[in-house]
Amino acid sequence: MAAPITAVIVGGGLGGLTAARCLQRAGARVKLFEALPSWEDRLMRDRGLGMWREAQRVLAYIGLRRRFEEIALKIPPASYRSKEGTWLLQAQRDETGEKVLSCRQSDLLTLLRDDSLHPSLPPLEISFGKRVISCEGQGEAGYEVDPKMQIEFSDGTMTEGDFVVGADGVSSLVRQATAPGTRRGFLYYTGFRSFGGIIEDMEGAGEEPYETVSDENRFAVIPLRYKAGGSGGKSIEGKRKALFWFATLRDDAADGFLGPGRAMQEWGPPTDAPVLESLHSTFGSFHDPIPKILEETERRQLPLLMDHHMQDKRVLFNIGRVAFVGDAAHAFPPNLAQAGSVAIEDAWELSVALTPYLRGLIPRIPAKTRLETKFKKKIREPTSITNLVDIYGTRRTQRVTGHHTVTDAVAQLTGLSDSLRSGILSVTPLSWKQQLFDYFLQKSFGGPKCRVSIPPEGMQAVRIAAEEEEEAKRQIQAQGVRPHRPS
Numbered sequence: 001m002a003a004p005i006t007a008v009i010v011g012g013g014l015g016g017l018t019a020a021r022c023l024q025r026a027g028a029r030v031k032l033f034e035a036l037p038s039w040e041d042r043l044m045r046d047r048g049l050g051m052w053r054e055a056q057r058v059l060a061y062i063g064l065r066r067r068f069e070e071i072a073l074k075i076p077p078a079s080y081r082s083k084e085g086t087w088l089l090q091a092q093r094d095e096t097g098e099k100v101l102s103c104r105q106s107d108l109l110t111l112l113r114d115d116s117l118h119p120s121l122p123p124l125e126i127s128f129g130k131r132v133i134s135c136e137g138q139g140e141a142g143y144e145v146d147p148k149m150q151i152e153f154s155d156g157t158m159t160e161g162d163f164v165v166g167a168d169g170v171s172s173l174v175r176q177a178t179a180p181g182t183r184r185g186f187l188y189y190t191g192f193r194s195f196g197g198i199i200e201d202m203e204g205a206g207e208e209p210y211e212t213v214s215d216e217n218r219f220a221v222i223p224l225r226y227k228a229g230g231s232g233g234k235s236i237e238g239k240r241k242a243l244f245w246f247a248t249l250r251d252d253a254a255d256g257f258l259g260p261g262r263a264m265q266e267w268g269p270p271t272d273a274p275v276l277e278s279l280h281s282t283f284g285s286f287h288d289p290i291p292k293i294l295e296e297t298e299r300r301q302l303p304l305l306m307d308h309h310m311q312d313k314r315v316l317f318n319i320g321r322v323a324f325v326g327d328a329a330h331a332f333p334p335n336l337a338q339a340g341s342v343a344i345e346d347a348w349e350l351s352v353a354l355t356p357y358l359r360g361l362i363p364r365i366p367a368k369t370r371l372e373t374k375f376k377k378k379i380r381e382p383t384s385i386t387n388l389v390d391i392y393g394t395r396r397t398q399r400v401t402g403h404h405t406v407t408d409a410v411a412q413l414t415g416l417s418d419s420l421r422s423g424i425l426s427v428t429p430l431s432w433k434q435q436l437f438d439y440f441l442q443k444s445f446g447g448p449k450c451r452v453s454i455p456p457e458g459m460q461a462v463r464i465a466a467e468e469e470e471e472a473k474r475q476i477q478a479q480g481v482r483p484h485r486p487s
């Protein structure tokens with residue numbers, strides 16, 4: 001049997017945790033390191049997410065379909081409204097077959113982390129309070145210079161692995177460490193930032209997701225499955241009173257780029273008076289229930305999540321033996337609310353590309369010296385981690401570039417002045433608008449090229465994953481304990 005290959009995953013968000021489970025399934029030993037001090041800290045940074053079809057497919061492939069449906073709410077894909085509440089564009093519901101499942105990020109992370117829901121996998125080795133500051137030995141395309149990669153943490157400790165997955169978000173230190181001096185050129189601050197939060201129980205919240213646009217300002221509402229007792233409580237079918245909202249405004253202090261050290265994602269204090277004041281003054285005249293959402297947030301002193309909208313001028317999926325997934329590979333502004341779904345796709349595709357190597361089904365070339373491989377830089381045979389990671393990078397670059405085109409187009413439309421936008425929309429027949437919008441969604445998320453790969457073992461593996469999931473659920477219910485791993 002081939003010796004296990006160790007993957008070091010940096011970052012315990014959606015990208016990192018999905019990569020951990022996918023790579024474990026593919027046969028890797030996984031060590032995950034998260035900079036935040038605890039799991040509770042990670043869950044606290046909560047937001048609502050709309051999960052698109054391909055991400056749902058990946059969750060099914062790794063045995064989480066039923067559990068995911070229990071925490072999620074089925075919603076139409078995307079719609080735009082004017083400040084007065086008129087529907088400007090609505091994705092067709094049933095004809096495209098594109099349904100989105102909304103959920104709290106914290107719930108999805110919990111499903112991914114919970115060992116009892118992955119009974120055929122070893123318990124996840126996850127360490128908190130471990131901020132990676134450097135990665136060395138990644139090599140370059142075509143050759144691997146050292147037998148192992150060395151990863152250093154801010155507390156002075158080190159670890160090593162056969163390859164590294166940079167899943168450390170928009171301000172990726174792994175990316176800076178492996179491509180020094182280039183990061184600033186890649187990552188562009190669009191000049192917009194958003195504030196948002198979750199309201200667990202609100203009358204009159206509505207059942208439709210939408211984004212209301214007025215000049216450059218936008219207010220998005222994503223309904224979430226209502227839970228008795230709020231976050232962490234039991235989901236209740238059919239009641240739609242919980243929601244995630246986020247309001248996007250231009251940042252007056254924006255200088256185009258975020259310098260190192262400036263926070264890109266942070267929590268504001270519960271009653272950040274100047275922020276709330278500016279939100280009230282910008283969105284207070286928007287249609288119902290937007291003013292009420294802001295009032296409820298203020299009255300209940302709910303925490304505000306702040307995000308700077310980052311965009312990559314160039315996506316980056318791989319450097320030598322380092323693969324990037326999620327926001328570390330491609331920062332999108334949340335124009336069609338899809339970057340998290342794409343992070344899940346990335347993680348899956350990385351594991352599919354590496355599966356034959358991890359399982360020892362193809363010959364593994366030993367680490368080579370620069371001299372030995374000097375003239376073979378371009379070889380694409382899947383015999384080294386570097387080359388497989390490179391194949392992953394090429395595939396994902398094609399896919400994600402399509403996303404960029406669509407999100408940019410949406411950003412252009414929503415960024416127009418009210419008069420220009422309504423001028424364009426009023427002279428365009430409704431059926432054309434619908435068709436165009438559906439075309440965009442289809443191009444971005446629905447077409448055959450957008451499909452994630454089927455599991456390397458075929459659909460049989462998916463059936464086994466579903467059975468495992470059922471078994472885990474039965475055992476938890478019967479005994480309240482984690483089932484033993486099958487040998």
Ligand SMILES: Cc1cc2nc3c(=O)[nH]c(=O)nc-3n(C[C@H](O)[C@H](O)[C@H](O)COP(=O)(O)OP(=O)(O)OC[C@H]3O[C@@H](n4cnc5c(N)ncnc54)[C@H](O)[C@@H]3O)c2cc1C
Pocket residue numbers: 010011012013014015016033034035036042047048049050051052130131132133167168169170171172173174194196246307325326327328334337338339340341342343
């Ligand atoms: C307002 C808003 C709404 C959105 N809505 C949607 C939506 O509806 N649907 C959707 O699909 N997506 C949505 N997204 C995007 C989605 O939230 C992100 O794309 C996704 O969470 C990114 O996951 P990630 O794992 O790549 O990064 P992150 O979630 O940022 O995780 C990175 C992790 O790495 C850790 N870390 C950072 N540096 C280090 C280090 N040096 N060492 C160790 N650990 C480190 C961090 O602490 C963090 O836990 C939205 C985004 C925004 C801003």
